[in-house]
Amino acid sequence: MLGLTMKRAMGELALIERIRSGGAKTGKRTEPNLVLGIGDDCAILRSPRGHEILVTTDFSLEGRHFRRDWHPADSVGHRALARGLSDLAAMGARPLAAFLSLALPPEILATRAGRAWVDHFFTGLRSVAAQLGVPLAGGDTSESPTNHILADIVLVGSAPAGRALRRSGGRPGDSLYVTGALGGAAAELAAMEARAATSSKPPRMPSPGQTASHPQLLPQPRLAVGQALLRRPLATAAIDLSDGLSTDLAHLCRESGVGAEISAAALPIHPLAAAAGNPLALALNGGEDYELLFAAPSTARVPRSIGGVPITRIGYLTRGTAITIVNPEGHATPLKPGGWEHFTPKH
């Protein structure tokens, strides 16, 4: 018993070292808000002057948010952090620090392939952290009591006091915009499912330069756009598109107490979705695009792109609560929330 306990403890220590090696060194000029990182009982963060603190958490559960036979480990790490950062982006916040809690099944800790999986998970996570300047400031690891990997990310960010973008600020007459393109993540997931059904080879990780053609594996949180919308200021309300436009638009409308009308013809369709048989359904309901949906006064000068990310006007907010979509023939029909519920575990 003691031997096994020791072995597990050693494994855990090694994991903590791994988190630490990818974690933040405090006192660097690039991380002025991290007073104390990994190594003590708590991290210490310094709130930027005049800012409020924003906190969001996101589970990445195997069989619910990813599958080991579909998603390369690097992508699981990338997506775990990107999803949390997308929530900060939606509120115009800038990230201060990330925290990771990781539960790993015994077979992952005991096998070389399993340890390689963890290495690649951290490679993916660290690459997003480095690209977007987010220090990994703490974490916890445990042996999972199930056969499933569980990763929980906590993101702490900040925004100027009283100015964080909320879902609730939209007003009738405001124009509605989305960033980037829609439906690509769900289209790529469908292709990954088809590939896994016919191939026993492990999924391949695309190179970091191929983000545009891999919206499912390498989603790009729109932090710079969110911060620009807050700074200028442009947006009256914003949300990130995690569950799909139809569902997330309904969230924004409910919180703002308004309805909306969007135009199917105006939706920016991702090329992967356009090549699939059902581009409109993917764009409306596919989910996991991690683009931003925001409202801005009709008189606001919203640029066509921010930091190289295209901005597209897709409709406007209305009085009442009805949400409608005008099809390319000009007919308006109710838009029902049909968003992504992620996939049901198959094992």
Ligand SMILES: [Mg+2]
């Ligand atoms: Mg969100």
